[in-house]
Amino acid sequence: MSDLVDPETDPAPRRGTDRTNFQHLADADPIAVRDPLAELLGVVPEGDPLVVGFPEVVLAAGHACPAVAGAYRATQLALNDLYPDDLPVRSDIAVEVGGEPDDHGLGPMANVVSHVTGADRETGFTGFGGYGGRENLLSFTDLDGPGRTFAFHRLDTDDSVRVSFAPGAVGMSPPGEDGGSVTDLIPKLVAGEASDAERRRFYDQWHNRVQRVLRAAPGDDSPFTLRHPEH
Template sequence: MTNTSNSSIEPEASQHRDQTSWRRLADAEPIEIRDPLAELLGMVPNGEPLTVTFADVAKAAGHACPAVSGAYRSTQLALDELYPESYPVRSDINVVVGDAPDAAGYGPMANVMRHITGATDETGFSGFNGFGGRDNRLSFEEIPGPGRSFEFKRVDTEETVRITFTPSATKPESANGSPEVKEQIARLVQGDLSDEERDAFYETWHTRVQMILQADPGPDTPFSMERDDSSG
């Protein structure tokens, strides 16, 4: 039996549970993407997109860092290139992650890309008689490149975009003369940073994340992009 005694406060309580008190979070343009399953099952009107924000992927990851922001921005750049005049569509996007899951942050970055595109490995939903399936659309294969490389393929047109992300192109130590990040993180974990040092670390860290989220492909940025239309 349904308990109606709290029905009048449930919407407000639900809204409160969905809120996160961010100490600080970098800002980025949201990603809009259609999901055929969401449309089929009445979650959104036909043709209307879902909106994925950087806050969404940061909550899923449990933190905001260069890898998480790099994966978000890589996906955003690729989808904008592949779908210049329409919404990208889940179940129509294949993703190749350019190394093993335990190499150089590739696993966590793949999780962000799954969250946005819906593309998954064999554990993903296979769809209803194939409709809306997103299993076996994400794989880990070596991709040569100067940084962390990823390929995004639009299945319907076979257009492919390769994105390379080089985290070292952003230098957090340059912001305020702080020591190397790894040393600071070790001290942060041990609780050895003063309040002033911790606040300075947060400022440097999130400034770097923000730089990545705002970067476009180019010779002096963390990103390069190459388009391959040979199969299209």
């Protein structure tokens, strides 16, 4: 007898197995990138982009948080700056991450950047005879900047831009009705002691903050800063 559940007789059929049942998901513009390898292998027509959306990044990370949103938005801002008139091209983008992989939250942020740009560490795909390779295009190093800083380098033009993300910037962490921070509820949530009202409050504030990050533009009171290093 098969161990598979019969959906017609199972008293508690599984839900959401055909797609992710997002309960909360912030809205963000997708990022389109060309992938020479995808074109070479016929995954997409030549010249057509792969379109990466925030939901895919959330699925890869397993959660949505200000850090994941910040890495997504930082990548988006950098690519918009480096490619004002063209689609970004994977394997032509190198990224330096300011810090160490085990710095709090930085490893997952680097994974988001890699997911979008294709730039990877020594475990990245080497390509076909070097074509479309991504290995050693992402590295961790010391970078100056407010908050988490990423340096994006366009290999075909030698243009670079640094994007810094400071989630504690003014206006990015609105307090709750009682004046407390949304993070104050995390210990109760983890312990399973939060009330339904507290859970709703946490979800609303948490995902509101994620949304603010995804919509933020560089400027005064912004969590994002863009700089162009001198060659």
